[in-house]
Amino acid sequence: MTDVASRRDVGERPAAPERIMTLTVNGRPYALRMDTRVTLLDALRDRLGLVGTKKGCDQGACGACTVHLDGRRVLACLTLAAQAEGRAITTIEGIADADGPHPVQQAFMEHDAFQCGFCTPGQIMSAVALMAEGRAGSDEEIREFMSGNLCRCGAYPNIVAAIRDAASRGGHDARL
């Protein structure tokens, strides 16, 4: 029963300090008063209403919450919101531009690279970063470096096809 006792101690501790954090998401700054333990994922979803970033495990194992921090992909469930202060946070809501969808989004639609669609925002955020990382050179490379993003519907071959297509058209600069 010692673990229960220690858990009770945790519960009876005073509330964790809150403070105001400024998060810059998709180019827009937001000031939020939050518990310092809030993850970036919960801050995006619950505080900012940006629910395109998905929670599939909350344990860093599925990739559904992939976002970009300064252009690099990170798992928002394993990142504290406080760690993202002062950095550029990009989510699925922020990658299209005024002209239309991002080439990777377009390629995902053309190649039917999703089914239920739940993992799709994370897949697309990983795919965009993958191309920027120069990791989309071959199908084998795409498969390997997309393996942190689980898709239970099993759309993997179409995800590979979509990324191959988008990469061959010049990545971000291409308009399909």
Next chain:
Amino acid sequence: MSTVESRPRVGAGVNRVDGPRKVTGTAPYPMDFSVPGQAYGALVQSTVAAGRIVRMHTDAAEGAPGVITVLTHENAPKVGKGPTTVLGASPLPPLRNDRIVHHGQHIAFVVAETPEQATAAARLVRADYETAEPLLDLHDPRAEQVIDPWGMDTSRGDPAAALESAEVTVRATYTTADNTNNPLGLFATLAAWEGDTLTVHDTSQWPSMVRTTLATVFGIPESSVRVLVPYVGGGFGAGLRAWPHVVLTAMAARMIKRPVKLVLTRPQMFTSIGHRPSGVQWLSVGATRDGELVALDHRSLTSLSMEEADYEPFASGTAFAYRCPNVITQDRQARLNIAVPTSMRAPAEAQGNFALESALDELACKLRMDPVELRLRNHTDVDPRNGLPWSGKALLECYEIGARRFGWSDRNPEPRSMRDGNWLVGYGMASAWFPYFAQPCAAQATVNRDGSALVRSAATDIGTGTYTVMAQLAAEEMGLPLDRVRFDLGDSDMPNSMMAGGSGLTGALGNAVHDACRRLVRTFAELACGDTDSPLFGFSPDDVECTDGRVHPAGRPDLGEAYADILARHGLSELTSNGNSTPPVDTELGMSLAGAYGAKFVEVRVDTDLGLIRVARVVSVIDGGRILNEKTARSQIIGGTVGGIGMALFEDTVTDPRTGRIANGTFADYLIAVNADVPELDVVFVGEPDHGTATGTKGVGEVGLVGIAPAIANAVHHATGKRIRELPITLDAVL
């Protein structure tokens, strides 16, 4: 009246109509909804597998910051039991009494102002148990066995005598592991009451059933319950029940008079929403020396929870898969202290087909006969159970085309004979089937004043493409371009629909949509043909077609007029028709409804030193009847194939044999196929529209998975000479 002269066998692979929402993150899943004033729930689950709760300690949780209430069996209102459905008895309501029947059973529900407060307080709830020794072993003689739970045991001829006298026999035992559905979307419920009216956002594959269940449980009219699920987030069978956590969330919301939202955690997804049950299968096959089957004896024992039902007749497929005069199939379920099992993609067939198709490969080896040839020799064009011809079965074409595309003739039949450097190469194949299934469905079609159409039904799109293919079907029936038709679903206020399950929805709902659209076109035709101002005046409504949004005499588009013009002239803002479908009956049709068939060809590579098993190629040739959308149907087959690779090589929900706790209940520990595990997959559709139904579809959600595990196991045998009869096949088994 005719709407379409000739239907394409394979419909255009148009992009999903919901694609733009899914790629931009704007498709709302149940966990994405919020309403003002909502509180948050967190589950407390049993840490023992059997016994009773002596005392609940909730004081600490009740005093924790933000906590509104803590529900346990001591204070929860007793609610009614949900209805029995085609899938059997409803899961039992939560917090009924002090009895514990499995590890991870919900024993308390904490409601607080924030999700963090609810989660933190849930950790403070403690239970004192009087524990009992849990029954966890399928073979435990103390476990109650349910005999022939679905009335599907079969027997024909004299299998015992035929086995006794057979020239060649194979007798083998196969086991399959517990697998967990694990859709990526965490199951979520958001329940809000307004007086006695309940609105629920819920992760479900069957909103009509959830509505009925909640109405029954809370004793309110069905018209007072609305269940919404525009996007599901995957289900694979897990969304076919109204689970206890759904009832709990609605119960708590009613008690505190505020909306309550619950999102399951990933570990809770292993114990709260079903799983594919483990089982052992005993198979005896008798054949002549030239490969003609003379006897099949297929028996299964599978795991079941203590109090619920689960449709899982593993052996039943063997009764119709091949021509064989002497067959017995028997299914038994053992009641254990495990969480409720439920359908997981291709229930029963995934497991039963693994055993039968493995045993046939063993027979082919014994006969020194090609495995494809063995299947050709035992093919049947009639249903052996009733002697009726199948409503459509292009399985012979599946074998032929599959073997050719795969290059099956390059296979050296000798095990361990093919190598590529350090890799042993193996070719394996299997047949696949998934039986026809349908339930009643309704749909409603409306043409608006501008000539655009809205078609609706309380169905779900779990990723199969329902939004898209139903819009395509309606557009075709009404002669409208696709962008003038919207299909809406995911709302129990819409016409009743069957579940997205059993590969049945596309056919059953398609027939209802077909019916609604045809009735609607007929209404327009009757209006126009009886109207002196219409160019259709005087024509018979029986002889009217519609194309390009215009109703016209058959073959005379020049004499037509637009839907919008007909509405305007009659002062109507819209016209609506309802349509229905009921499952056809074999004996009335004079045909046996076939379901989907397929042939699977797999190449595996096994590292000689490390035992590493890689799937290098898969060819799936599928008879899915009429295919409404080549692109989404292909996705169903590749998705099923990926699920089959997982079942064959990775997936194994491990229960601790002493405590009944699931030991690998996370995505880090429970392995599913990832991108790098899946090669390029070749998919071909063959056959013709099914003759048993109006739309001619068969449903392709499950047949993609069936047959993959045995084809892999057979390929592993071909590569290594080792016959693995236990799934998943891990590298230690081949070393």
